[in-house]
Amino acid sequence: MKGVMITAPASGSGKTVVTMGIIRALADLGFNVCGFKTGPDYIDTAFIQTASGKEAGNLDMHLQGVDGMGMSLLMGEGEYCVIEGAMGYFDGIYNTYENSSFDIAKTLNVNAILVFTPRGEMFSAVPKIKGMADFPGSTIKAVILNQVSERTYKLLKEPIQKYTGLHLLGFIPKMSDLELKSRHLGLIQSIEVDDLNNRIQMAADIIKQNIDLNLLVKLMEELDFIPVDYPPVRKITVAVARDPAFSFYYRENLKLLSKCCNIEYFSPLQDRELPPCDLLYLGGGYPELYRTELAANRTMLASIKAFADGGGCIYAECGGFMYLMEYIEDSRMVGVFPGKSLMTDKLQNFGYIDIELKKDCMLGKAKDRLTGHEFHKSITVSSNSDTVYSIKKTKADAAWSGGHRYKNVLAGYPHISFLGNMNSFLSMLDYAANRGKGGR
Known part of the structure; x- marks a missing residue:
């Protein structure tokens, strides 16, 4: 090329x-x-x-x-x-x-x-x-x-x-x-x-x-680059939330998923319930702009909550994490994590980050390292303290915790590219495959 x-x-x-x-x-x-x-x-x-x-x-x-x-x-x-x-x-x-x-x-x-x-x-x-x-x-x-x-x-x-x-x-x-x-x-x-x-x-x-x-x-x-082979195929289905509320996905993440497993796209705004899957992937977007419509789709909220409670595997980033809280502002959401997401008038933890896993989770073993990025104006107020990410701003001193966990759910503000975190990507797929159809 x-x-x-x-x-x-x-x-x-x-x-x-x-x-x-x-x-x-x-x-x-x-x-x-x-x-x-x-x-x-x-x-x-x-x-x-x-x-x-x-x-x-x-x-x-x-x-x-x-x-x-x-x-x-x-x-x-x-x-x-x-x-x-x-x-x-x-x-x-x-x-x-x-x-x-x-x-x-x-x-x-x-x-x-x-x-x-x-x-x-x-x-x-x-x-x-x-x-x-x-x-x-x-x-x-x-x-x-x-x-x-x-x-x-x-x-x-x-x-x-x-x-x-x-x-x-x-x-x-x-x-x-x-x-x-x-x-x-x-x-x-x-x-x-x-x-x-x-x-x-x-x-x-x-x-x-x-x-x-x-x-x-x-x-x-x-262009000067070395071709890299795709990972082996996994016989699993990944449900991906994709609509105006959830549109922030790296093309590369979705392409890689499509090469490695079956993808089922669905809309938390329009569809009645979560499609059968081994893993639910909730990306970022602007859920705060669609919180009224998301709250009105009660069958979808109940479907995702039941999936999580039943041991279903969920990986959520930023807007997807907000959606899994009890509330975005005053609008009722899924309720996997207690508390609410609130919008502020300034950027919070933003920029490139380095992540170290504090505990074993779907993305790997304790002490494994990932790279990521945060860019958001919202904050979460939650009583859930089971965090698995130790996060440090790249080339800076700022540090904080993140990556909330509930059963087989992992959610937080960081966005990651699967291409640069291939071991974590494969760990996530294997984690989902080993749990069959989760809670469904």
Whole structure:
């Protein structure tokens, strides 16, 4: 697979719109192209998927490891890929460039295109661009000027090329119709953007007019990764909650599950009860926005509670954990764990984390280590103290406990990638397989 990365000096530079537009423009021209996003983001991948018409994946060395990134790339559906870099090009974990777009680009040997938006400056843009391109190991090979007039582009073109030696692929004019709003988890979800497909097509048409796509394609080179085999098949069924309330799943997790076992998708909002399964997987999302509807589906709440009480295996992350509490705010939920989940006005324990298991559980043995990520504004108030995670913020001192357990239920705020925690993933499947049909 050949690929290129779209990056920028900082967040809020318009990378997502540019990435979507480039993907759609290349698809319009007949290229078999798919998309990826670096980092742990769930939401931008949904936008990228809308642009390409193909599932978009994540690339993250902390969550997936180098081998896991290779498996994620193998799951891509295309001869070419466009990778959107998270945050600024060099912004990694804590105050380092580790796991940054720069770090991932170096590891995969992918050329990067810098989206640069001049802000109250002209020639000052040139040394800024040159500094990023000249940093040791930088893979930046070209620049796109964003939100500029044609006149400004022409004025900056010659000095950028002269002093940086980079290709200048073109420019994108400022257009309010292309802007995306924000919510408490980064961007709003793709399904909530009015006329998103038309907006993407508008961006693609602008890019076809103003960007040298032939040169962009020439900058795409074969990505450097080693193919990894899928694990053996398990004869189990995994029920996955998937609807507007529960939509935060890494594509790679679901793909890996589909390769290893049978998946049954269901909706806690719409379906009457849990389908027969060996393992229930409750992912994240925005259950707080749908708490009234979730509370109204009493047969589903009772079905999941009975499954848990009967020894059924459940693994839940973030929003799924909230759903298993007695309440989200004042709305009645499943009630596996006593207490309630409350929304706050600020992020709580957020960022990359390192997990050590304090006790044996479905994810492995005591002392086993996992990598993960937290990003949430809710807190839980619970009398359940049976926690199995010892959590430490990566490259920082902050530490806390998590991972609540009840019988064969394990739930907490951390999100994990199965690709980077393969032993824990296989442990979870074996744990479920050894318990037959659980409580059903």
